[in-house]
Amino acid sequence: MGKLTLYGLEASPPTRSCLLTLKALELPFDFVVVNLLAGEHLLPDYLEKNPQHTVPLLEDDEVCIWDSHAIMPYLVGKYATTDALYPKDLYQRAVVDQRLHYDSGSMFVGTMRALTRPLLFLGATVIEQSKIDAVAEVYDLVETFLGDNDYIAGTELTIADFSCVTTMCSLKVFLEPDPNKYPKIVAWMERLRELPYYEKANGVGAAIFESLIKSKNFTIESN
Numbered sequence: 001m002g003k004l005t006l007y008g009l010e011a012s013p014p015t016r017s018c019l020l021t022l023k024a025l026e027l028p029f030d031f032v033v034v035n036l037l038a039g040e041h042l043l044p045d046y047l048e049k050n051p052q053h054t055v056p057l058l059e060d061d062e063v064c065i066w067d068s069h070a071i072m073p074y075l076v077g078k079y080a081t082t083d084a085l086y087p088k089d090l091y092q093r094a095v096v097d098q099r100l101h102y103d104s105g106s107m108f109v110g111t112m113r114a115l116t117r118p119l120l121f122l123g124a125t126v127i128e129q130s131k132i133d134a135v136a137e138v139y140d141l142v143e144t145f146l147g148d149n150d151y152i153a154g155t156e157l158t159i160a161d162f163s164c165v166t167t168m169c170s171l172k173v174f175l176e177p178d179p180n181k182y183p184k185i186v187a188w189m190e191r192l193r194e195l196p197y198y199e200k201a202n203g204v205g206a207a208i209f210e211s212l213i214k215s216k217n218f219t220i221e222s223n
């Protein structure tokens with residue numbers, strides 16, 4: 001097997017999704033910290049590996065792959081001994097893909113980055129209530145996605161859970177999901193927390209993210 005290196009930052013949700021996948025597959029890898037706040041992702045060596053200058057980035061011997069939603073299927077396809085985390089059955093895979101795209105396009109960029117970018121990179125100290133309301137809209141949908149299943153794309157754990165849980169537990173910093181309104185989300189997050197590798201791969205980074213956001217002492221402004 002190739003030498004795997006993950007470039008990222010523990011506070012970054014998509015980095016944590018890849019850490020969960022690497023741990024679930026029990027793959028040996030090196031982790032290289034890319035400090036975004038210090039601009040390390042814009043240095044020439046990093047840009048050569050990932051011209052889009054995002055984390056996470058996976059290096060597998062001589063190839064570089066970025067975007068967590070491309071990295072996770074690659075890791076399962078190349079290294080897993082079963083297809084459970086990313087099923088080959090076309091319908092099941094389509095459901096997983098839909099959740100991955102929902103995280104990528106809507107939950108992470110549309111909702112979470114709209115909250116974090118102004119606070120972390122643009123010096124904002126006030127967040128509009130409408131952006132918090134958007135978090136509740138995500139919760140409404142995720143509660144529906146879960147239905148009667150234990151996992152977000154069906155009865156089994158998949159990379160869709162890894163993708164969505166890291167964003168969800170970062171959204172939680174802005175709006176705690178009400179267990180009466182969102183019992184399935186709360187139970188699902190508890191269930192994932194029981195994975196033996198969860199704390200190391202996601203819990204630690206989520207706590208770093210939470211203190212980073214809270215250190216901004218922002219207020220919420222009604223529209």
Ligand code: GSF
Pocket residue numbers: 011012013014015036041052053054055056066067068069104
């Ligand atoms: C998103 C990566 C991303 O925006 C993925 O890998 O899933 N769809 C991509 N990463 C942020 C850090 S974070 O918010 O997790 C990043 O690298 N931002 C720096 C930049 O220059 O975009």
